[in-house]
Amino acid sequence: MATDWQKSSFSGNSNECIEVRAVDGTVEVRESDSPEVIIRTTPAKWAKFLLGARAGEFDAHGDFAG
Template identity: 60%
Template sequence: MPNSDWQKSSYSASSNECVEVRSIGGLVELRESDEGHLILRTTPTALAALLHGIKAGEFDHHA
């Protein structure tokens, strides 16, 4: 299974308080930089649906 490097937002600068993402084996993995041992794995389709929902405000009532 090919391994890719973790990427974080350029907005994070040198901070270790960010979400990192990588693609591996057809899946997307997410982790928080300061909790690198905890990894969430999902499909690109599911992640895209989540991001679209966030942008559309579907989860604003949870804030």
């Protein structure tokens, strides 16, 4: 069973965001402006990615000034 797509509250009403949902034991990720492209991963891999993001490991890959 799939959960609803969720995006960051920082995205507002724009289509410039990443969306995520849980589906049958996997995690799916897509871009809101290209919803037909979906990346599937495991909950364990997603959790490790989130830990890295929270630690700032990916900050060099974009403009995070807001």
